[in-house]
Amino acid sequence: MTDVCIVGVGIHPFGRTDGLSGLDQGVFAVRQALADAGVAWPDVQFAYGGSDSAGNPDTMVDRLGLTGVQFINVRNGCAAGGSALFSAQMAIKSGEFELGLAVGFDKHPRGAFNALPAEYNLPDWYGEAGYMITTQFFANKITRYMHDHGISPTTLGRVAEKAFRNAVHAPHAWRREPVSLETIMEAPMISDPYTKYMFCSPAEGGVALLLASEKKARELGKPLVRLKAATMRTRPPGSFEVFAPSIDVERGGSATNIASAAAFELAGISPADIALAQLQDTEAGAELMHMAENGFCKDGEQERWLADGLTEIGGRLPVNTDGGCLACGEPIGASGLRQVYENVVQLRGDGGGRQVPGNPKTAYSHVYGAPGVSAVTILER
Amino acid sequence: MRIIAEGLLTDESTPRLIGGRNRTTGRIVFPCPENGDYEPYPLQRTGTLWSYTIQRYRPKSPPYAGPDAFRPWPVGYIELPGEVIVEARLANVAFEDIAIGMPLELTLIPLDPDAPDSVIIPAFEPIGAAA
Numbered sequence: 050m051t052d053v054c055i056v057g058v059g060i061h062p063f064g065r066t067d068g069l070s071g072l073d074q075g076v077f078a079v080r081q082a083l084a085d086a087g088v089a090w091p092d093v094q095f096a097y098g099g100s101d102s103a104g105n106p107d108t109m110v111d112r113l114g115l116t117g118v119q120f121i122n123v124r125n126g127c128a129a130g131g132s133a134l135f136s137a138q139m140a141i142k143s144g145e146f147e148l149g150l151a152v153g154f155d156k157h158p159r160g161a162f163n164a165l166p167a168e169y170n171l172p173d174w175y176g177e178a179g180y181m182i183t184t185q186f187f188a189n190k191i192t193r194y195m196h197d198h199g200i201s202p203t204t205l206g207r208v209a210e211k212a213f214r215n216a217v218h219a220p221h222a223w224r225r226e227p228v229s230l231e232t233i234m235e236a237p238m239i240s241d242p243y244t245k246y247m248f249c250s251p252a253e254g255g256v257a258l259l260l261a262s263e264k265k266a267r268e269l270g271k272p273l274v275r276l277k278a279a280t281m282r283t284r285p286p287g288s289f290e291v292f293a294p295s296i297d298v299e300r301g302g303s304a305t306n307i308a309s310a311a312a313f314e315l316a317g318i319s320p321a322d323i324a325l326a327q328l329q330d331t332e333a334g335a336e337l338m339h340m341a342e343n344g345f346c347k348d349g350e351q352e353r354w355l356a357d358g359l360t361e362i363g364g365r366l367p368v369n370t371d372g373g374c375l376a377c378g379e380p381i382g383a384s385g386l387r388q389v390y391e392n393v394v395q396l397r398g399d400g401g402g403r404q405v406p407g408n409p410k411t412a413y414s415h416v417y418g419a420p421g422v423s424a425v426t427i428l429e430r
Numbered sequence: 431m432r433i434i435a436e437g438l439l440t441d442e443s444t445p446r447l448i449g450g451r452n453r454t455t456g457r458i459v460f461p462c463p464e465n466g467d468y469e470p471y472p473l474q475r476t477g478t479l480w481s482y483t484i485q486r487y488r489p490k491s492p493p494y495a496g497p498d499a500f501r502p503w504p505v506g507y508i509e510l511p512g513e514v515i516v517e518a519r520l521a522n523v524a525f526e527d528i529a530i531g532m533p534l535e536l537t538l539i540p541l542d543p544d545a546p547d548s549v550i551i552p553a554f555e556p557i558g559a560a561a
Contacts, residue, residue: 163490163492164493165492165493166493172435172461173435173493174434174435174438174551175493176492176493176494176495177434177493177494177495177496177541177549178434178494178495178496178519178541178551179485179489179494179496179503179505180505180517181489181493181494182485182489185483185485185505188483189481189482189483189505189506189507189517190481192481192482192483192530193480193481193507193530196481196530237486238484238486239486239487240483240484240485240486241483241484241486241525242483293517294459294460294461294516294517295449295459295460295461295514295515295516295517296507296514296515297457297514297515298458298509298510298511298512298513298514298515
């Protein structure tokens with residue numbers, strides 16, 4: 050099978066853009082990716098597009114050109130972007146196509162996501178009682194994790210502090226002002242132990258990635274950024290997921306555990322070989338738990354890792370180099386692809402003020418979402 | 431007294447939550463799924479706090495059916511040993527006294543504490559709190 054390479058990347062800045070629809074932002078990203086790769090829309094043989102609340106991605110052919118291209122919509126919660134990318138690389142690996150697109154965009158209203166029980170196969174009373182809330186789940190999950198593994202609230206604060214500090218140097222980030230640890234810790238509680246700076250917000254944005262076979266990538270003359278692994282998994286028994294009226298007494302692993310293990314096996318490398326990582330950080334504690342769930346450290350070691358700055362840009366494993374979801378916000382359809390965009394930028398050495406030093410060769414991305422799905426990628430230059 | 435949904439509680443003078451027991455695997459869940467794989471399984475009334483948080487803002491409506499006036503409330507997961515860990519409100523406890531591992535028992539509270547005819551939801555309170 051051929052290696053799949055990422056030959057073009059594009060992004061519409063995340064945040065809030067009045068006057069532009071989610072689809073507009075997706076089109077913007079696609080045009081940028083086409084220019085980056087030096088190809089034209091008619092050259093694109095297929096596309097997978099993810100959007101959760103901004104309409105059907107395939108309608109963008111109206112804007113990009115009616116070339117008759119095969120265009121498949123993907124709706125897979127927070128893993129929509131990752132699923133689009135997974136599907137796109139399969140199409141090239143199979144030998145069927147040489148050049149294709151994975152695109153994701155979204156535009157959400159302000160405030161917390163407004164999920165309804167029926168969409169998740171849950172009874173109406175669960176929402177009526179006030180439990181259909183992602184922030185509540187995340188807070189419950191980290192409270193137990195902190196109790197079991199000795200994680201302090203200050204460590205949650207350090208994650209958020211790092212996110213805003215890194216985002217200062219990321220032109221596509223939403224919140225680009227540093228916020229002090231003290232301000233983060235003393236801000237109003239949203240759901241204890243999380244203050245308002247420790248949660249990401251629903252946002253807007255668009256990301257496009259052009260994928261090519263290695264042969265096609267060489268023709269285009271681009272630096273070869275190989276997609277060594279792209280995996281997507283659903284939950285195993287005993288996991289603790291968003292919107293859970295009950296959980297098993299016998300605790301088990303997570304969708305992230307198995308998506309991560311599968312990705313490392315595919316790529317033939319181990320967590321110690323990764324130079325930088327983008328880990329789902331819809332809230333500060335998620336980044337910490339995902340460091341362990343993806344195999345980068347043991348449960349509880351995050352306390353020391355954060356205190357010692359090991360996940361800073363210049364640290365042992367820089368995590369969320371563009372500020373992650375905390376600083377970029379979360380347009381569901383685009384969020385997972387933003388992580389891969391950032392990794393391509395870093396592997397090309399184009400990170401500017403947020404560039405990971407030492408000429409990084411490997412980069413990892415991970416998304417997680419309801420109702421227990423996870424997608425992982427490993428890139429290699 | 432109107433419970434927020436049918437099928438959540440047994441019809442006893444001291445009601446219990448009705449879980450579901452998988453007929454094949456024995457796995458216990460809450461609430462009891464409305465499909466043939468599970469049979470109703472009344473859950474024990476006491477357990478320990480597994481985790482918790484304080485809901486500090488009013489959830490969006492729909493789906494939230496609570497009162498417009500909002501006061502923060504605690505919500506957590508209660509481990510019923512050997513059975514299942516269930517999500518529920520915590521009642522009759524000061525926020526600062528809530529701690530993982532504390533013994534709790536089932537109680538019933540109004541969704542709207544200021545309405546005389548409020549629907550009732552299951553909750554857990556410290557053992558002996560009602561005494």
